[in-house]
Amino acid sequence: MSTALDKLDSQSRDALHDGTDPGSAAFLNTSASSLYYPVAYEVAMAKMDRCPICNVAVKPENLIRHLNDIHPRHPDKPGLLEELKEEPGRIPQKRAGRPIRIRRWQIAVVAVIVLGGLGAVYLPPLLSGTPAFPCIGQEGVGLVYHWHTDLTISSGAASVSIPAGIGISTFCLEPLHTHEANGRIHIETQTARLYSIGDFFRVWGKSFGNPTAMHVNGTAVTPNPSLTLYDLETIHLQYDSFS
Numbered sequence: 001m002s003t004a005l006d007k008l009d010s011q012s013r014d015a016l017h018d019g020t021d022p023g024s025a026a027f028l029n030t031s032a033s034s035l036y037y038p039v040a041y042e043v044a045m046a047k048m049d050r051c052p053i054c055n056v057a058v059k060p061e062n063l064i065r066h067l068n069d070i071h072p073r074h075p076d077k078p079g080l081l082e083e084l085k086e087e088p089g090r091i092p093q094k095r096a097g098r099p100i101r102i103r104r105w106q107i108a109v110v111a112v113i114v115l116g117g118l119g120a121v122y123l124p125p126l127l128s129g130t131p132a133f134p135c136i137g138q139e140g141v142g143l144v145y146h147w148h149t150d151l152t153i154s155s156g157a158a159s160v161s162i163p164a165g166i167g168i169s170t171f172c173l174e175p176l177h178t179h180e181a182n183g184r185i186h187i188e189t190q191t192a193r194l195y196s197i198g199d200f201f202r203v204w205g206k207s208f209g210n211p212t213a214m215h216v217n218g219t220a221v222t223p224n225p226s227l228t229l230y231d232l233e234t235i236h237l238q239y240d241s242f243s
């Protein structure tokens with residue numbers, strides 16, 4: 001680059017910084033101007049830079065763009081750009097480009113959440129006792145069979161209601177369960193095995209006890225907890241007193 005241009009360039013900029021330039025820069029810095037310009041304006045101006053070519057006020061981070069947009073072919077521009085790019089704060093900071101910093105406390109928070117979640121999954125079954133049978137993963141998925149048996153229970157002359165949600169908890173769906181309070185036992189197994197009426201009582205948490213009568217599909221049988229549950233059957237149990 002020619003030294004003449006460099007010299008001219010530095011002279012004109014020195015003049016600006018000294019305030020000896022008769023132009024508007026010096027004018028704005030006089031105390032008299034505070035009488036005419038609101039304080040906020042002065043504060044704003046203090047953060048402003050001036051274009052070395054046209055002397056217009058420009059934000060420091062916008063000066064490079066100003067040179068490119070307004071003085072694309074000015075002979076001083078390439079040299080000025082070189083210098084400005086070295087100075088801090090000339091290029092607007094990109095927020096998106098910041099590297100993601102993971103701090104120690106953030107790791108701790110994640111660890112607490114994960115461990116808390118694991119605790120929520122594994123603790124309640126331990127606290128509430130192990131399920132009678134291994135939980136099936138998901139309703140209707142990977143089942144060997146899905147059968148239904150309708151159960152009715154009488155206690156003396158009264159009928160006993162069999163609640164909904166037997167064998168269903170937040171943490172476990174057991175292969176024997178009820179969805180509604182209508183006595184329908186759902187038998188949904190991922191294992192190729194059969195279950196008995198006694199198994200259902202285990203899931204329910206009730207004792208099979210000593211029924212005085214037992215009917216399967218309307219036929220009287222000897223009361224027996226090991227009676228196998230098949231599909232589309234009805235079982236009736238009669239107790240003197242069921243609890």
Ligand SMILES: [Zn+2]
Nearest residue numbers: 146148186187
């Ligand atoms: Zn079912």
Ligand SMILES: [Zn+2]
Nearest residue numbers: 139179186188
């Ligand atoms: Zn079900």
